[in-house]
Amino acid sequence: MSRRIVLLRHGRTAWNFQRRVQGHVDEPLDEVGHAEARAAASWVAGFEPCLLWTSDLVRARVTAEYAAEVLGLPVHVDGRLREFNLGERAGLTWDEYRGQFPEEFAQFRRSDFRLIPGAEQVPDVAKRMCEALNDVAAGLPEGGTALVASHGQAIKAAVLAMTGQPVVLNALGSLPNCSVAVLAETRTAPAGWSLAAFALTAPA
Numbered sequence: 001m002s003r004r005i006v007l008l009r010h011g012r013t014a015w016n017f018q019r020r021v022q023g024h025v026d027e028p029l030d031e032v033g034h035a036e037a038r039a040a041a042s043w044v045a046g047f048e049p050c051l052l053w054t055s056d057l058v059r060a061r062v063t064a065e066y067a068a069e070v071l072g073l074p075v076h077v078d079g080r081l082r083e084f085n086l087g088e089r090a091g092l093t094w095d096e097y098r099g100q101f102p103e104e105f106a107q108f109r110r111s112d113f114r115l116i117p118g119a120e121q122v123p124d125v126a127k128r129m130c131e132a133l134n135d136v137a138a139g140l141p142e143g144g145t146a147l148v149a150s151h152g153q154a155i156k157a158a159v160l161a162m163t164g165q166p167v168v169l170n171a172l173g174s175l176p177n178c179s180v181a182v183l184a185e186t187r188t189a190p191a192g193w194s195l196a197a198f199a200l201t202a203p204a
Contacts (some may be wrong), residue, residue, distance in 0.1 A: 002185040004196070005190035006047050007132055008147060008153045010059040012177045013035035019094040023086030023119075028058050033177065034066075038180040041066040043202035047141075047182075049073070049147035053136050055081035057151070063178070064149035067156070071147075080132035083151030084125050087118025111153060111169030122157055126167045129158035139186070155181055159198070164191030175199050 011033030015022045029037060044067055052073040055062035061077060068075050089097060089108070098105045104115040111121040129150075136146045150158070152175045159181050160167045175181065175198070182197040 003137060003140045003143065004047070004185070005136060005183040005193075006044060006049060006145060006147045007158065007181045007183070008040065008044060008063065008149045009152050009155060009175050009177055009179055010055075010057075010063040010149060011035075011040070013059050016177065019023050021082055021086050021089045021094075021097060023070040023090045024057070024082060025059050025090050029062055031204065033059065036178040037066040038125050040202055042202040043072045044147055044180065045070045047145050048147045050141070051136060051139055051144070051146040052076065052149075053078055053081065053132070053146060054149040055079070055151060055154075057082055057085070058179060059090065060151060061151040064147075067147060067149070078132050080128040080134075081148065081150045081154065082162075083154050084113060084157075085115065085118070087116050087120075089116050089119070102189040111156070119174040125154055127163040129154055131182075133158055133162060134149050151153050159183060162193045163189065163195050164193075173199060176201060178202070 011029045013033055014030045015027045053076045054060050056077050056079045064075050107115050128188040140146055146162045156172045157167055162183055178198045180200045183193045184196040186194045
């Protein structure tokens with residue numbers, strides 16, 4: 001059996017609900033986000049992970065802590081698993097962003113952050129995410145599974161880079177809160193990993 005990495009997006013925050021640019025701003029889960037994370041914890045336990053890693057941002061860390069309660073695993077916190085830093089636009093609602101910087105907003109909605117002052121760029125995020133996930137994989141036994149709590153755009157960058165695809169974020173659809181992407185190790189893929197599932201959610 002191949003090794004797997006299950007990448008879990010955090011539960012909802014108030015800023016997610018408000019469609020506010022979040023990035024590195026350390027917003028906590030809202031009431032819905034706590035419920036999502038609690039429900040996801042039992043579901044992701046079905047993947048039988050033996051390792052649990054998380055971004056250091058509180059929305060991901062708390063999501064991971066719900067899983068840790070179910071799994072009985074320690075949580076390894078790693079800042080490389082953070083979301084994109086979205087620079088000077090963090091805190092703006094989408095309506096505010098569209099009104100103030102319409103061309104830049106249109107590019108932002110295509111998951112292209114090159115025009116954003118102070119934003120972290122796709123190659124840099126892909127690099128740090130892959131470095132973290134390779135460290136996760138190094139700690140997995142043959143056939144083992146890791147659960148990694150992270151963030152929507154960062155997860156998309158990671159799965160594209162880990163599978164040897166061009167890292168064009170809008171090549172993938174949206175990743176809902178508390179859904180997962182699953183990477184599976186495979187000898188037949190040039191990069192060594194394939195995307196086994198994307199945007200899976202817990203059964204209703």
